[in-house]
Amino acid sequence: MSSSAHKLSLTARIFIGMAAGILTGVLLQVLFDDSGDFAFSIFGFEFSTYNFLVEGIFSTLGQIFIASLKMLVVPLVFVSLICGTSTLTDPSKLGRLGAKSVGLYIVTTAIAITLAMSMALLFSPGEGANMMTEVVYEAKEAPSLSDVIVNMFPSNPINSMAQGNMLQIIVFAVLFGIAMAMTGDAGKRLTAIFEDINTVIMRLVTIIMNLAPYGVFVLMAKLFATVGGDTIFKLAKYFFLVFAVLIIHGLVTYSALLKLLSGLSPVMLFRKMRDAALFAFSTSSSSATLPVTMETARNKLGVGKSVSSFTLPLGATINMDGTAIMQGVATVFIAQVYAVDLTMSDYLMVILTATLASIGTAGVPGVGLIMLAMVLQQVNLPVEGIALIIGVDRLLDMTRTAVNITGDCMVSCIVAKSEGELDASVFNDPKAGLKEEDVDFQHFDKNG
Template identity: 80%
Template sequence: MSQSSHKYSLTTRIFIGMVAGIIIGAILQALFDDSGDLRFSIFSFEISTYNILVEGIFSTLGQIFIASLKMLVVPLVFVSLVCGTSSLTEPSKLGRLGAKSVGLYILTTAIAVTLAISLGLLVSPGEGLNLSTDAEFTAKQAPSFSQVIVDMFPSNPINSMAKGNMLQIIVFAVLFGIAMAMVGEAGKRLGAFFEDINTVILRLVTIIMNLAPYGVFVLMAKLFATIGLDTIGSLAKYFVLVLAVLAIHAFLTYPILLKLFTGLNPWSLFKKMREAALFAFSTSSSSATLPVTMETARNKLGVGKSVTSFSLPLGATINMDGTAIMQGVATVFIAQVYGVDLSINDYVMVVLTATLASIGTAGVPGVGLIMLAMVLQQVNLPVEGIALIIGVDRLLDMTRTAVNITGDCTVACIVGKSEGEIDEAVYNDPDAGIREEEVDLKHFDQNS
C-alpha cells in the first residue's frame, strides 16, 4: 500500500471501490451481450474479454474475498463468546442478555413486516401487471419450529464448526464459557489463552479489512456486469417499494427505538455504521460481515465485549428485518398479480409467520426464499410466484443485508445501555475507532 492511501479513511476507500466496480460492471454490461460475443484476437488466439474479466478475474477474486471473510466468522464468534461468557461474574446476566436480545429482534422483525404489508396495500405494486409465470421455483422444505429448537444443541460441536452452524456454535461456546467460569484457576488460565487467540483473530480481521476496497470492487463489477436494467424495469414498482420500506425501517424505526430505550443520538450510530453497511451491501451476508459489525460495535460504538460477543452473532443468525420486509411486500405483490384477495386474518398470519420464521429457519441455506415460501404457503398463495421476483432479488438482498446489520448494532446498543455496558464517551466521539484504524493501517503498510 502506498503512503497516499492514508489520505482516505477505510470507509472512503471501500466506497470508491464500490462505485468504481459499479461503473466498470455497467460498461461491460453495455459492451457485451449475455453470451459475451464481443471478442478480439491476440497472438492468433481468440479471447473473450468478457469471460476473462467477469467469469475469470472478477469472479475468482470475489469468491476469494468472501471466503476470507467467512473464514473469520466461526473462530471469531466462538472465541469472543467464550471470552465474554467466562468473564461474567453474574450467571443471571447471560439470561438477561439472551431475553433482551431475542425480544428486541422479534419486535423489530414484527414492526418490519407490518410496515411492509401496510405500505404494500397502500401502493399496490402488483395491480395491473401481467407478468409471465412460466418460470419455476422449487422451495426447500423448512424444518418445524420444534426441530429448530432441538437442532440448536450440537451433538458434535466440531462438526457444527465445520458446517458453520451458528446457533449450535453459540450454544456450545456459551456452555463452554460458563464451565470455564466455574472451575476457578484452571478456567482463568484457559481464559488468558483464549484472550491471546482473540487478539490474534482481531489482527487478522484488520488485515482482511484493509483488502476490502479491492474485494468490494470485484464483487460490484461482477454483479453489475451480469444484471440487466430491463429486469428491474418490469418490476420497478415492486423494486422501489421494497427499497422505500427498507429505508423507512432503517432511518425511522431504528432511531425511534434507540432514542426511546437509550436516549442516545441515532445520527452517531449511522455515521459509524457506514463501513459495516458497505461491507454488508457488497457481500449480501450478515455472517460474512460479522467481523466488521463486531469491530464497529466495540471500538466505534463503545458497546461492551460481553454484549457484542453474544447479541451480534445471535443477530447475524436470527435477525432478518430486511428479509421480513421483502416477505411482506412480496406477499402483497404476488397476491395482486395472481388476483387473490387476502383477508385481514391472512395478513395477520403473514406477520406472525414471518416473525417466527426469522428464528425458525436460522441456519438453513437460502433462508430468505425458504421463509417467503413458508409465508406464501401459510396464506395459500402459489409458491411459484417467487420466480417473478428472483430477477431483482439480488440487488434487494444487498440492501436488506445492510439494514439487518444496522438493526443488529441498534439492538446491541440498547442491550448494552440497559446492562450498563456501553461507553457513551466512545459512542459520542466522532473519531472513536478511527484513530485505532489509522494505527492499524500504518502497521499493515510497514509489514506489507
C-alpha cells in the same frame, strides 16, 4: 503511494471501490454485448473478453474476498463468545442478555413486516401486472420448531464449526465459557489464552478490512456486468417499494427504538455504521460481515465484549428485518398479480408466520425464500409466484443485509446500555475506532 492512500478514510476508499466497480460493470455490459465481444487465445485456450473479465478475474477475486471474510466467522464467534461468558460474574446476566436480545429482534421483525405490508397495500405494486415467467421455483420444506430447538444443541461441536452452524456454535461456546468461569485458576489461565487469541483474530479482521476496497470493486463489477436492466424495469414498482421500505425501517424504526430505549444518538450510530453497512451491501451476507460488525460495535460504538459477543452472532442468525420486509411486500405483490383477495385475518397470519419463521428457519441456506414460501402457503398463495421476483432479489438482498446488520448493532447498543456495558465516551466520540481499523503494511508494530 502509502501517504496518499492514508489521506482517505477506509469508508471513502470502500465507497470509491464500490462506485468504480458499478461503473466498470455497467460499461462492460454496454461494450461487450453479443455483437461487441471478441475472443483471444492464451496457451491454446480460447477466451471471450467479457467472460475472461467477469466470470474469470472478477468472479475469482470476489469469491476469494468473501471466503476470507467467512474464514474469520467461526473462530471469531467461538473465541469472542468464550471470552465474554467466561468473565461473567452474574450467571443470571446471560439469561437477561438472551431475553432482551431475542425480544428486541422479534419486535423489530414484526414492525418491519407490518410496515412493509402497509406500504404495499397503499401503493399496490402488483395491481394490473401481467407477468409471465419461465423460471420455476420449487419450495423447500422448512424445519419444524421442535427440530430447530433440538438442532441448537450440537452432538459434535467440531462438526458444527466445520459446517458453520451458528446456533450450535453459540450454544457450545456459551456452555464452554460458563464452565471456564466455574473452574477457578485453570479457567483463568485458559481465559488469558483465549483473550490473546481474540486480539490476534481482531487484528486479522482489520487486515482484511484494509483490503476491502479491492474486494468490493470486483464484487460490484461482476454484479452490475450481469444484472439485467430489463428485469428491473419490469419490476420497477416492486423493486423501488421494497428499497424505500428498507430505508424507512432502517432510518426511522431503528432511530426511534434507539432513542426511546437508550437515549443514544441515532445519528452517531448511522455515522459509525458506514463501513459495516458498505461491507454488508457488497457481500449480501450478515454472517460474512459479522467480523466487521463486531469490530464496529466494540471499537466504534463502545459495546462491551460480553454483550457484543452474544448479541451480534445471534442477530446475524435470527434477525431478518430486511427479509421480513421483502416477504411483506412480495406477499401483497404476488396476491395482486394473481388477483387473490386477502382478508385481514390473512394479513395478520402473514405477520405472525413471518415473525416466528425468522427464528424457526435460522441457519437454513436460502432462508429468505424458504420463509417466503412458508408465508405464501399459510395464506394459500401460489409458491410459483416467487419466480416473478427472483430476478431483482440479488440487488435487494444487498440492501436487506445492510439494514439487518444495522439492526444488530442497534439492539446491541440498547442491551449494552441497559446492562451498564456501553462506554458512552466511545459511542459519542466521532473518531473512536479509526486508529484500530488502519494497518501500516510497510511498518509492523510488534507491540500492537
